[in-house]
Structure formats: C-alpha cells, structure tokens
Amino acid sequence: MGQCSGKKSQAPRRGSPPGAAGELLLHTLEDLSQLEFKKFRDALAHGDLGGRSCIPWGRLEKADWMDTKNIMLDFYGGEGALDMAITVLERIQVRNAAARLRESRQRGGKAEGLPDFQRNYKKAILQAYSRMKDQNARVGDTVSLSARYSKLVIVNKHRDKEEREDEIVAMGRRHAEIMKEQASASIVVSDLFKPGPDGWTPKVVVLLGAAGMGKTMTARKIMLDWASDKVFAEFDYVFYIHCREGNLLTSQASMADLITQCCPDSSPPLAEMLGQPEKLLFLIDGFDELRFSFDRPQSELCSQPFEKRPVEIILSSLFRRRLLPESSLLVTTRPAALRTLGKCLDCERYAEILGFSEVERKEYFHKFFENAEQAAAAFQFVRGNETLFTMCQVPIVCWIVCTVMKQQLGRSGGLACSPKTTTGIYVLYLLALLRSLSGRLKPSMPGVLRRLCCLAADGVWRQKVLFEEKEVQGYALDQREALPLLLNEYLFQKDIFCVSTYSFIHLSFQEFFAALFYLLEEEGEAEKPPAGPTRDVKALLESYGSSRNYFMLTVRFLFGLLNAERRRELEEEMGCKISPRITQELLAWLQNSQQTALALLMKETAAIRELEVCHCLYELQDERFVATALDPFTGVCLRGLNLNRFDQIVLAFSVKNFPTLEWLDFGHCSFLWDPPEDGTGQQPAGQANRLEKSGLKEETLQKLAALREVKPNLNIGYL
Template structure:
C-alpha cells in the first residue's frame, strides 16, 4: 500500500473549515501508508483461532492480503458478487482503507478492469435523509448534476458500492423481505434501501464494500448475504516510521519526532492506530513550533487525548461552555447521533462563536447542506461523552444494574456484549484513573467524586468472572479498559484463572497482554504457540499464548518485559518459534534482571546458531534463578557448545540441567 495517492477523494464536497491540519483532509498526508489487513473466513469471535478441539492454532499466514485482493479471485473462487466487510477496532484505519480503494480506482491502478463505476458513501451523511431512491443515492456521489442512471445500472456487475461507517447510524438493516425495495427508482427509507443492497434483493450482481467496527458485527451479520471478512490490524512497524516521514516534510524533524516516540515503547505501540499516529505527530509538531523540548510521555490513549485537547488545542478556553459541549457529545452517543444542528448546540448552551472556536480548533467539521456539524472523528465524540460521564453529568436511565452509577446509562446505550468494547467505556476507565481525575479537576476547576470508580470496577470484575479471558476476542476490549485505568490495586485483586489461552495478533494486543500478565500471579508456566511436536504431554495448566507475528525485534523486547517484574512465572517455553540473535539478546537481558524468577527455559527448534551462544553463556552467569535450559534441535556447532561450556564454569551459574 505504499503507492502514493491523494487521501481525499476528488468528489468530496465538504471540507473542514478549520485552518489547522485536519484529520480528514490531511490524514496520511496524501500518501497511502501500509496497513495490515487479514482475510478471515468469519470475524473473530465466530471462528476464533483456538477453537480446535486439541487447541492447535489455525494457520492463517496465507490470508494476509494486499489491497488488490480485497475484491477479486484472490479472495475466493466462489462466483457470487462479493460483500466485503472491512472491520476492526476504532481508529484502526477502516475508513482510510475505504477511501484509498475509491481513490486508487479513480487513478486507474486498482480494479480498473473490474468496475466501471465505484461509489463512495459515508453512512454518517446518509443518515441525514429519511427517504431516498437508489437513483438519488447514486446522484449524491456523481460529479455532474445529472447522473445517467439507466446507463450506470445497465451493467450492475460492474458496480462497486462503498458504504463507509455502516454501523454508525442506529439503523435496523434486517428488514422483512416484503419491505425490501425491488426497483432502483422506488423511494424508501434509507435503511431499507441499504438493507436491500446488503440482502442482494436490489442489484444482486453488484459488489459491496462496507466498513464497521468489530463490536458492531453481531448486529450486522443477519443483514449480510455471503459476506467476506477483512480485518484491519493497523500500521506495521515500518509503516509507523513511514507515516512520521510523510507527516513531517522536513526530514530532520521527522527523525527527531520518530526517535522521541520510539523511546516510549507504549506510545510507539499505540501508533499502529492511524488516529493515534496523527495525534502524536500533531502534538510533537506544536512542541517544535514553540521550540520546546520534544517530550510526549503518554502511556494510554486517554492520556494522549487529554494532552491533545487541553495542552495542544487548549479546549478549556471554552470555559464554562466546555461542560455543555461534553453533554452534547453524550446526548449524541445515547441517541446514536453524530450530526448536530445549531439548535442542538444552543440547547447545551453553546452559541455560534463557540462553534467557530471548535471548528478552528479542528474538533468539529461543518456539513453545509443542511447546516450541521460533526466531530472530526467519532472517537473524539466518544471521548467528550466519557468526560461527561466522569463528571457525573450523564443522564441516568434504565435499571439494568442497580447501584451501578455510570454504567446504568452505558448499558442503556450499548449492548451488554459490546459495553467494554466501546471507546466511550475505555475512555471512561482512563478518565477515572488517578491521573485522569487530576487532569479533569485542573481543567474544570472543581473537585470530583471518586465514588464512580468502584461501581465501574465491580462490573468489570464480574465480567472477568463471566468471560474467564479464554478463547474470546472480547477479552481484549476488557483488557484495554484495564490498561487505560492502570489500577494496580484492582488488578491484584481480580480473579485470574490457572489456565489461560489467548491469541495476540497486533503489537497493541501484545502490550495489553504484557500489562495484564504482570498480575497473573497464579500462573507459573507460559508457552508461545503450543502445537504439534512441541506440545508437552500432560501439560494442561498455565498460559498459552498464540501469535503468528510478525516477530520483530521490538515485539520480542516487549514480550520479554514480563520477565522483569516480580511474579511467579517459573517456566517459559518458546520451542518451535524462530529467534533472531537480537531476540536472544533481549531474552538474556530480561533473564539477568534481579526481579526474574524463571527456573526453566525451553528453546527447542528455535533456529539458534553459534552466534547466539555468547549472549546465552553470559546470561548463565548472571541469571539469579535459571536452573534448566533446553536447547535441543538447534545448530549450535562446536563453537557454540564451547561458549556455553564457558558459561557453565562461571561461579554464579545456577544451571543444573542443560539439554
């Protein structure tokens, strides 16, 4: 995806009025940056990778995709026109990918022989209309005043409809068969029209590409016919660096910014999300412009948003109106509303001058016909909604959970299954952390009650007992909430099972896992990618982590960080996973930590050579606890063996068994 094309597609009719760099207009700086995406036979949670009876991992290596394989024979040999569902977590780059597809087709290098017309629709904007015909829908995305509808629809098999953010409006897309519109000229409610396209009762031979958050898939699945699932996993490690060099046109600034972020492993990991990369670059650019030392210490997305909105944009300049702005955001969240009229703002005490301020900040964007406004990214609306909940301003409704203060409203807005997967909930955990509460008290010049936190943690603890954090991708959403709040007392008292099976697919998930595993004091054994010949008979307890990488040096460094904190882990089995010399060096550095308590290390068939043995030998004399090391089926050579023997002779060596 490294081919350079303009990010803003040519027929876009509205632009943000803010003079600052806009997320929508300058996103990716008019370049396509590498996104990782994976073709699945079903979305995570339906054919989860570990559902085999013997707990072996399904090998999905061959399903990593290129952009040209999104729609075409590379995906499937089936003949039916595809409905491709591009899904992922909030801010991961789904809409970016959708706009890239449209723009690449316009420039003639993608699907030019497959589709004669490609139409892009943002469902946030479609939700402004109550009724519409297919002809009117197409005209919305046609450059000229009058679209030749008959000619366009004469070959529906050559049409691609891109429905971006299909999950944003709270539409009922299922519809009964009798309600689905049979003809392109017929006026229907917008959700019925789109439901007809999804169900293939209208233009059954046309292709569809839709984007949605992973938490919305449960509701969308009944509306889809023969869907193909593509999960966006964000920026690769190299693409993060590429992004910085695209954002900063001055190479020296790019190097300074990237070096600064790379020194903060948690922040660098979070930059796999395009939205986070943009926020980070924007914050660093301001520091450069003000000739300040580059320093961005944020460890969580909540902390980063607080820094961006209140240290970069100075949103507190709204004064007492800021609280009204938060209440506007939470009202929209409760109602599934993302477009706000001037009257909506007035109802929350905000006038035209306040709207202009928010537009100039780049928090809002304007939609001229009819006049309305939306947050520049839905995550921003959810952040301010979470602030309203944290302030105690959210209107409580429903009685799903007695004595749960904040979550009464949240569970009325979100499905119980999706509650911890929603950014609003995740931000709320971060805002209720000690750091978050101190920041908000400074921003709003008031003292805030800490009574809301125990109620939220109680619900989270109950969810852990229910989920057991095994074989369920929903667990990642819960772990992300725990990571945002960084509450060690809560984590120490949470129930952790003796056996844990979990699959890591991104660096962000690895970051969440290493944070969580720090508190897994019941688990004494950890194995990476247990399978086949490396499965030990009788081993049923412990933690089993599954991942197919890519195993970069930074991936291993983060993984081995779990050895540097006091805990009960006694055995680590990496057998069957290829380790580079750099990875071995990171492992040995972690084993030398005074906090490490590891007694057994298994490195069977890890592709080790004599080049790794100097680090291993040095570690043997410095590890405070290692007593067993298994190096079978590695080509160490005579030189490697001699180096290890020298390590064994060191007086401080604790090793009792070497194989």
C-alpha cells in the first residue's frame, strides 16, 4: 500500500482554471486502455505520489474518465492535476502517454501564439469531433469518440495473392495468428506522412479499408487528434471532406467554398489560410462514394482556389495536383475503387486498415460496455463462437455484436436467453451495409444481390475465394453499382501487368451469400447469369455428407435463414422474396445425417451424435422445428468433445426442446466455461471453470447456466 494511505489528505485546492487543463487531462485518460485506466485510478488512490496526497479510493472506485478528470481538477487544481497525471502515468509505466501529455501541455503555450483563427478552428474541430453518434442513437445520445475508439491494425504493404487468400479463409486460431503477425508489422496513423526509409516524404496517402472497417472513424479521430495537437503538427489546417455527406452536393463551387464549408466561421480568412498551401492537409473520406468521372482532359482542370467550377472538376484538379499542388492529401476508400482512384491520383503511400486484432477486440468490448463484468461475459460468449469472433475483426461487426448483446444482457435470462444467432448477426451486418446506400442505388439491389449470391455459391462449390474480373463480370455485376459495398477489389501483379481480383470480406460472408442463393425466389431476371451451381439444395447436402466440413457453415446459414424473423428482416430491406420451400429437405437431411456407419454398426440409430445438429437447430431458433426434428431420437451421445460456453448454450437449446429425450452421454467430454487466455498457455488453477469428465457431477452440470434447463430425471453419463 502506498505511503499516503494513512496520511490525512490535503484540503483540495480549488479555483484553478479547469478549461484547457481539463480537456488535456480528459483526452489523456480516454486514450488509456481499460487496464491502464484501472491502474491509473489505483495509483492515484494508493500509490506513492512523492508526498502529494492521494484521492480516497471510495471516490475513484467507480469513476469513469469524466469523473476522474473532475475529481482530479477538484482535488489538485488545473495545473496540479496535469502534474499528478504525468507522475502517475510514469509510475504505472505508461510512458508514451506521459510524454504526450507533457508535450501537449508545452504546445498549449504555443497555441496561445497561434493566430486567432487557427486557434478557433482547432477549438471548433474539437467541439465537432469529440463526440460520436452510434448508428442506432436516439436524439441526444452521444459517446466520446476517444473513449470508444480502439486501435486498428493498419499495414502499409501489399499482400500477395496467397497471403490474401489465407486471410480470407482463416478462422479462429489461425485467423488470430495472421492478425497478430500483421499487427506486429503495422504502422500508426501519426506516421502516415513521415519520411520513408529513403527519406522521401509523401504528400498523397491512400488509406484503404473494406466497408465498416473504420475509415470514417479513423478520419474523425485524426481530426480530433490533430486539433488536440497529438498528430500531424506539420499541418496548420486539416480539412475533412466526406464524400457521402453534404459538402460535395453543390454543383458549382470553388476550392475556397469547400474550405469555407469545413470552417466554423462563415467568412474564414481564406487568403491567410491558403497562403501556405504546403501546410494544408485535405482528408477526403470515402472516395468510392463519388460518382464523378475523373478522366477529364487536363485542359478542363482548374488551378485557382477561388475559381467556381463543377465540384467534380475541383476535386479532379485537387487529385491531379493542378489545384494547391503543394498541399497534402489523405484519401480513404473501399478497395473496390482502387482502380478508379489510380486513374486520377498518384498514390505515394498506401496503407490498409485490417481491423481489430484479438487484443483490440477485447479492448473494444470493454470500452463499449464500460462495465467490466458485462464486457467479460459478452466477450467470452463471442469468443466461443469461432465464426463470429473471426468476423469481429471488422469494427462494425463488433459494434453490432456488442449492441445486441447489451440489449440481451439487460433482459432476464441474460445471454443464454433469446440469443442472436450467428446468422442473425450476419443479417444485421448486411442490413447495416445496405443502409448506407444512396436511395438511387436501392432499386437495383435485389438484382445485384441475387447475382452476388450466384457468384458466392459458385465460389463455394469450386472452393474459390478470389474471383477474376471476367468471372465477376460474367455475373453481370457492374462495378459502379452497389458492388463496392460487398466485394473488395485487389490489384495483384501478374507477369508484367497488374490485374484486378475480387473477394468477399471473409469466406464466412461468402458462405452466408451462398446459403441465401438457395433461398431467394427467382424473379424473372432480364439478364440470366451464366450457368452456375444448381439451386437444388439436395446436391449441397449430399456433398456436405461426403466432404464433411467443407459446406458446414453454408448449411448452418441455411438453417439460420429459414428463421421467419430473419427472412422478414431481409425481405423488407432487400426487396427480395425468400422462400422456406427447402424446410422439408433440411428436416429429412438432418434426421438421416445421424444414421452414421458407427451408429448402424452399434445398432444405435436413435441418438444425436453430432454437435453440429444442435448448431443447425440453434441457428434456426424455431422450437417447433426442433421438436419435430428430434422426435425420432431418444438420446444425445457426444463423446470426447471440448464444449465451450457457446457449444453449451447451443446444446442446452436442443436439450430443452427435445420432448422424447431419455438419456445424455457426455463420455470424456470437457465443459469449458471460460476459454484460456490467449498466449498464456495453461490457466492458473481456480481461474478456469474446466470440468473434467471425472469431476462432472449432475449438480455441477445443473450449475452450468447453459444447461440449467436439463430435465432432472435424465440419465446422464460422463465416463
């Protein structure tokens, strides 16, 4: 315990101006990870603070960033709070944050020397970008951007075809390893305009990222960090231009007009601002959303910042370095627009957002829930679902998962009750992506989706995740439609050329579309797609039987998409008809699939022998269907499996809705409640709730939340 615990606290110093110091302190606290923030509060209460008084733990125990800042200001005064924050950060070994705070504080002095307008501009940016709205936010609901922002893995090297294929296909542990490898070679945003190894400083940087990967969030965080003097100090002004939103909708404007739209003041000192163009950075967010044609002849471009021209010409002139050629550009785009971008812009540095590594996913959950217990419960649940956890690499999927789990945790029964299935989360992901489409594109979506589903199914059958341009075009999928939303484009070197190749964001998303292929009603398409796979689901199920795992996820999604609620959600948003006509085929297949050679040999056909059956039934979430499907069976025989938390919930769902169930056999099974922490090897005794076969008593089984519903009279075997 620190020396101060026994000391009487000094009377809090009051009255120091908290404004700037408070802002600095808050930004610093918000940038700490959950663990660092906890250590920070602990040191503030119990640490050895060089004779300064500690804050009683009772005040800090439940304090969030804002409370901690206010308590510190109240206790130590503005400057004293900053001194104390630096001391504590150094004591808990978060030296980068301490150094940053010290620097920003010094620069605070310099800010006083900035021209008024520049200072006001930064203040306005801080004001405008420090809070964010979630997509489902109610009026007035905002969260702190810094508090929510989790670090993203950003790399600045092109991956080759094999590496890319590996990434798309990898799941679970392998996927985590790939992300870890990438994270170790990643770059930070503040280095994007730093000189490269050859000493050359780029002026045009392109930041690539698939839909929902965090480009806008990163762009907004850059604005905030620049205005807080944390990054890009070399630029006097950073202007944010979002290609989807308002500022490009006017038909005629000058560059000066576009800049004015970015400013808080309606008549900014443009001549001064443009006086040093090398000190300007334009952050163009969402290039892929521009529907302009950029191949204008040079003679049409303009070079005068005050000249009014169609916005299309102004932007072309900026990209092609005719207008303000000394300024710098940071352009974010989805990969599908790379080729178009290449036609109008000479990218000097390329960086790609790959999403959250495993560590950051955990951090995201903690930041989102702000309640350690709920965050841990939700994280462990998702971690047990390999597919979902892999997709949580994509920040918007993390957001969807956390949002629905927060709602579930608020209900009685918690996570084990009325869960969102993997299919449910994928549907929400697809709908979130479609929502961002402009109204103009919506009418063409049913057709585009149908063709996309054909491509996906074709890929699943041919075990293919990278598609050549002619294959994509073969499905009449036009790049300028809504396609960039769902397919990523990559350029690979082939001999002496560069060729375009396309993929879904992850194989599991392709499998989701492949499943949808079997359920979409045909609606007299004008253009027939090329002869792809047949829509006969029997062929798929037969192949599943022989190839085993290859079609596993597609089949799980088939069950999930049969759920009436899922169908309704999709039909309403996509404008397609989804038919449950394959229900009977799935039912028959599920029942027959348990007549394995082993079961026949043992003359024991009345048992469910594969957990996969329970996974399929769980995805469907239809209790009547489960009861019908399980009616011919009397037992569940799962031997030698390690069942994680998600498996147990899935199993419990079937067991609960199994009217004819008489016996359960879990011989040599392990019931793992909390998966071991990554990289820590064996978990310390007492931490993991690992119930080895011998120790698994009926009472223990009853204690497992997921199997709480198991009927007490069942005959249960564990050996």
